[in-house]
Every structure is written in C-alpha cells, then in structure tokens.
Amino acid sequence: MEKSNIINISDQSSSFIYRSTFNLVKSLGIEEKLSHILTAACLLIATFILLAFIDYLLRFFFNSIVTRLIKKTKSNWDNYLLENKVNVHLSRLILIGISQQLMPWVFVGFPSLITALDKFFTVLMIFAAYGLINGLLKTVRDILRSSRAFLxxxxxxxxxxxxxxxxxxxxxxxxxxxxxxxxxxxxxxxxxxxxxxxxxxxxxxxxxxxxxxxxxxxxxxxxxxxxxxxxxxxxxxxxxxxxxxxxxxxxxxxxxxxxxxxxxxxxxxYRGMQESGGRRMKRAILIKISTIRYLDSRKIENLKKIALLAPYIAQREEEIRKYNRENNIDQGIPVNGRRMTNIGLFRAYIKAYALDNPHIHQKLTMLVRQLAPTEHGLPLELYMFTKGTQWAFFEDVMSDTFDHLFAAIKYFDLEVFELPASDDLRHMLERKMG
Missing domain, CATH: 2.30.30.60 (SH3 type barrels.)
Structure with a gap:
C-alpha cells in the first residue's frame, strides 16, 4: 500500500487524528507499513471503548430514565412500546449510526476497507430500522386490540x-x-x-x-x-x-x-346464537303409543288439580262442550266430536311449564310439537331457547326441564318408550313359568 493511498483526505479532522497517531507510533522506531496497521488497531480499540461507553449511556437512558417515566404515566400506549422493545431497537439504531460515522476516522488510511465497512453498517442500519418499524407496528396492533371496536x-x-x-x-x-x-x-x-x-x-x-x-x-x-x-x-x-x-x-x-x-x-x-341471548333446546320425549287415550271426566277432574294446567283445561272444556252441543254430537262413542286426550294435555302442560320457567326465553321461538311416529314411539319434541348461552347453564336448564317432565308424565297415564331390558324379559319369563 503506497503512502499516497493511505492518507488522501488531508483537510479533514479524521486525517489529522490518523496522522497524529501514525506519527506517534512511528516515533517508536516501527517501520512504516507496520505503523499503519498498529495505528488502525489503536484507533479501533479506542473506538470500541467509545462505542461501549455510548452504548452504556443509551441503555441507561432508555432502560432507566425513560422506563421509569413511562411506568409513572397512566396511559397504556407507552407500556406497549416497552413490551415490543421499541427502546431497544432505537438505541441499536443510534449506536449503529454513530459507529458508521466513526469508522472512517479509524480506517482513514484504508479506503477500500472503509467502503466495505460502510456497506456493512448500512446493512445493519437497514435491519435496525426494520426492527424499529416492526416494533412500532406491533405497538399499534396492541393499542388497537385494547379497543372494543377492534377486539x-x-x-x-x-x-x-x-x-x-x-x-x-x-x-x-x-x-x-x-x-x-x-x-x-x-x-x-x-x-x-x-x-x-x-x-x-x-x-x-x-x-x-x-x-x-x-x-x-x-x-x-x-x-x-x-x-x-x-x-x-x-x-x-x-x-x-x-x-x-x-x-x-x-x-x-x-x-x-x-x-x-x-x-x-x-x-x-355460533355468534348469532350468542348475540341472541338464547341457546336452542331441541330434544324429544318418545311416548309409548299404546298409552295414548281419551280422558274421562274423573281423570280430567284430577288433572285440574295441577295449577299450571287448570286454566287450560277449563278453557278447553268450554270449547268442547260448545262444539259438541252446536253439532249435536253423539257422545256415547268417544271418537265422536271433540274430546281431550292425555297426550294433548301433557303437551299443553309442557307449554305452560315452559312459559312459567324463568330460565326459558319467552321472546324466542317456543314449540312443543309432535314428530312423525316411529317404531320407537311418538316423539314429542321441545323446541325452545334457554335464557342464556353459557354451556353449563344451558345443560342445567335442559336437564332440570326433562327431569321434571319424566317425573310428571305418569300423572297423565303416559309412558316413555324404551326397549325391553334384560330384567323385563326375565320377569316376563318368571311370570309365565310361575
């Protein structure tokens, strides 16, 4: 490396610092080429010490002073800046920028090395800027996420x-x-x-x-x-x-x-269900068809004792008497005219029970309907909504409802269909053998 290529910017302070250090090293009796290398090494060590001190000051400023000030504020957006390490990325960006400015002072005698270092620090600056922008974007995301409109x-x-x-x-x-x-x-x-x-x-x-x-x-x-x-x-x-x-x-x-x-x-x-405030309850009770029958006056009087059912029975009795009287119905045969059945009154009771239940939503669809009969009996389906969408609440309300209905069905002389169990078959065989 020729001397003309070593120092080519004589009118700048960097050149003055390099020449002074070079003359000091050369005065020790070291040859010129080795003096340039030692000069660059000395300046590099001094620069690293200076950068370490600057890094300490930046860390102290951001991690101590700025962090304490942010924690004292009542707003949350500055806390998000700390969580996403925006202060760390900013301190790195500043340190890299200072390093890029100092390197030409250290290697002023090595123009080709300065070019390579300039590219290196420019790349580091790009990555540091990306980290800073990325941290700011995450901060904006966290701020928006804390708002109900963007939740x-x-x-x-x-x-x-x-x-x-x-x-x-x-x-x-x-x-x-x-x-x-x-x-x-x-x-x-x-x-x-x-x-x-x-x-x-x-x-x-x-x-x-x-x-x-x-x-x-x-x-x-x-x-x-x-x-x-x-x-x-x-x-x-x-x-x-x-x-x-x-x-x-x-x-x-x-x-x-x-x-x-x-x-x-x-x-x-299921968002629509959750926003409606009610969760659908859709389940059927399988009624044994052979237990469905007309009700006589004595059974009707007994069912009038059910408080929820009494108003309905009184209304239906009046409607039936009026219809049969106006149409001269021969009531000697039960199938003539209109009569009440146990399945009909049980269906009415279920509807009255649902209307009286505070956990059943009264403003949403409420049906108690018969489905097509099958080999497993007549499905009597409850189609209604609970007054709440929580899973545990829904299951509790549905279980309580069917607990009550399964226990109440015997008062209507109805039976729930179920396949014969082993005990049923054994009892039947024992009766035949006995």
Missing part, C-alpha cells in the same frame, strides 16, 4: 401483511447496497421470477386473500365459537393470522387450520 378483528393478519411488505423492502435495499445497483433494477429482475414466487408464497397469498375476505364479510371474529367437524374443530377462535387460524376446542386442545379453509370449506358459527 374481534384479525389484526395479526394485517400486521403480517405489513411485515411481509417490510421484509421485501429490506431484502431489496440490502441487495441494492451489496451489489451497488439501483433497487429498481432488482425489482425488474424479480418480474422474471414471479412465477416461482407465486409458487413459493402460494399459501401466504391464499391466506392474505382469505384474511381480507373474512374481515370484510365479518364471517369470523376472534372469540367466535365455530364448528368444523371435518377438521375436528369445535371451540372458540383464539387468533386469526395470515396463514392459519388457532381454535381452542372445548376439551382445551388447540387446533390450527389454514385461513383459506374458512372460504373453501363450510363451517358453523
């Missing part, structure tokens, strides 16, 4: 889209710095590789489109109860990302499915 929005999907864009920008700038070419030339070269990029990022692109459509159509939110039997999904949505959706099933297992399956496959969302 059920797929904010992670939006963040990941921005992160992918930032990574693309960072990659472009890094390649541009290392090659010395314009970023636009790199982008033009990517056009030829677009087909490969589409193949590599297929799932990401599908997830990005799906996230936008899911958000725009408001088909799924964080916190919704969704069910997809094909994927073993039956639980609450925990997170909607760009690539996948995390769902916690009721057995506390976590299922992860691709986001685009929310568009390609069907699923059931």
């Amino acid at each position: 059920d929005k797929p904010l992670d999907s939006y963040l990941q889209v921005l992160q992918i864009f930032l990574i693309f920008v960072v990659g472009t700038l890094v390649v541009s710095v290392l090659t010395g070419n314009s970023p636009w030339s790199f982008l033009v070269s990517l056009g030829a590789a677009s087909a490969i990029l589409m193949l590599v990022f297929k799932d990401t692109i599908l997830g990005f489109v799906a996230s936008i459509q899911v958000s725009a159509n408001d088909s799924v939110r964080v916190g919704d109860w969704v069910e997809m039997p094909k994927y073993g999904v039956d639980g609450d949505v925990l997170q909607i990302n760009l690539n996948n959706v995390r769902i916690q099933n009721w057995d506390k297992t976590i299922v992860t499915i691709p986001t685009h399956t929310l568009l390609s496959d069907s699923f059931k969302n």
Whole structure:
C-alpha cells in the first residue's frame, strides 16, 4: 500500500487524528507499513471503548430514565412500546449510526476497507430500522386490540401483511447496497421470477386473500365459537393470522387450520346464537303409543288439580262442550266430536311449564310439537331457547326441564318408550313359568 493511498483526505479532522497517531507510533522506531496497521488497531480499540461507553449511556437512558417515566404515566400506549422493545431497537439504531460515522476516522488510511465497512453498517442500519418499524407496528396492533371496536378483528393478519411488505423492502435495499445497483433494477429482475414466487408464497397469498375476505364479510371474529367437524374443530377462535387460524376446542386442545379453509370449506358459527341471548333446546320425549287415550271426566277432574294446567283445561272444556252441543254430537262413542286426550294435555302442560320457567326465553321461538311416529314411539319434541348461552347453564336448564317432565308424565297415564331390558324379559319369563 503506497503512502499516497493511505492518507488522501488531508483537510479533514479524521486525517489529522490518523496522522497524529501514525506519527506517534512511528516515533517508536516501527517501520512504516507496520505503523499503519498498529495505528488502525489503536484507533479501533479506542473506538470500541467509545462505542461501549455510548452504548452504556443509551441503555441507561432508555432502560432507566425513560422506563421509569413511562411506568409513572397512566396511559397504556407507552407500556406497549416497552413490551415490543421499541427502546431497544432505537438505541441499536443510534449506536449503529454513530459507529458508521466513526469508522472512517479509524480506517482513514484504508479506503477500500472503509467502503466495505460502510456497506456493512448500512446493512445493519437497514435491519435496525426494520426492527424499529416492526416494533412500532406491533405497538399499534396492541393499542388497537385494547379497543372494543377492534377486539374481534384479525389484526395479526394485517400486521403480517405489513411485515411481509417490510421484509421485501429490506431484502431489496440490502441487495441494492451489496451489489451497488439501483433497487429498481432488482425489482425488474424479480418480474422474471414471479412465477416461482407465486409458487413459493402460494399459501401466504391464499391466506392474505382469505384474511381480507373474512374481515370484510365479518364471517369470523376472534372469540367466535365455530364448528368444523371435518377438521375436528369445535371451540372458540383464539387468533386469526395470515396463514392459519388457532381454535381452542372445548376439551382445551388447540387446533390450527389454514385461513383459506374458512372460504373453501363450510363451517358453523355460533355468534348469532350468542348475540341472541338464547341457546336452542331441541330434544324429544318418545311416548309409548299404546298409552295414548281419551280422558274421562274423573281423570280430567284430577288433572285440574295441577295449577299450571287448570286454566287450560277449563278453557278447553268450554270449547268442547260448545262444539259438541252446536253439532249435536253423539257422545256415547268417544271418537265422536271433540274430546281431550292425555297426550294433548301433557303437551299443553309442557307449554305452560315452559312459559312459567324463568330460565326459558319467552321472546324466542317456543314449540312443543309432535314428530312423525316411529317404531320407537311418538316423539314429542321441545323446541325452545334457554335464557342464556353459557354451556353449563344451558345443560342445567335442559336437564332440570326433562327431569321434571319424566317425573310428571305418569300423572297423565303416559309412558316413555324404551326397549325391553334384560330384567323385563326375565320377569316376563318368571311370570309365565310361575
């Protein structure tokens, strides 16, 4: 290395510092070429000590002073800055910027090395800037997530889209710095590789489109109860990302499915049920058909003692008497005219019981209906809604309702159909043999 190439900026202070240190080292009787190396080493050590001191000051300022001030404030947004390490990324960015300015002072006698170091620190600056911007984006996400208006929005999907864009920008700038070419030339070269990029990022692109459509159509939110039997999904949505959706099933297992399956496959969302304030109770009692019969006056009088049923029986008796009298019905045969049946009064009792039950929603659909008879009897179905959507509450109300009805059915001389058990067959054989 020639002397003319070692010091080429004589009018700058960096050149003065280098020459002074070089003359001091050379005065020790060391040859000129080795003196340049020792000069650079001494200045490098001094620079590292200075940078270590600056790093200590930055850490002390951000981690002690700024952190204490933030913790004293009542707002939450500055706490999110600390959680996402924005202060750490900012201190790194400042330290790298100072280092980039100091390196030419240290290696002023090595122009080619200065160029390489400048590129190196420029790349570090790009990565540090990415870390800072990424931390700020996460902070914005956390601030929006704390707001009720954005609580059920797929904010992670939006963040990941921005992160992918930032990574693309960072990659472009890094390649541009290392090659010395314009970023636009790199982008033009990517056009030829677009087909490969589409193949590599297929799932990401599908997830990005799906996230936008899911958000725009408001088909799924964080916190919704969704069910997809094909994927073993039956639980609450925990997170909607760009690539996948995390769902916690009721057995506390976590299922992860691709986001685009929310568009390609069907699923059931229970949000409407939860917002309505009622959860559907749809279950039938199988009545043994052979126990269905007309009621005589004595049985009707006994059933009038049921407080919930008495008003209905009185009204029906008046309607039946009026109809039979106006139509001159021969009441000697029960099938003539109109009469009350035990199944009809039991159905009326169930309806009255539901209307009197404070845990049954009175403003939503309430039906007690007969379904088509089967070989297992006549299904008498309860179709109504509980006044609450919590799982435990729903199960308690439904169980209490059917506990009561199974116990009350015998007062109507009705029986619930059930297949013969081993005890039934044994008792029947014992009676025949006895």
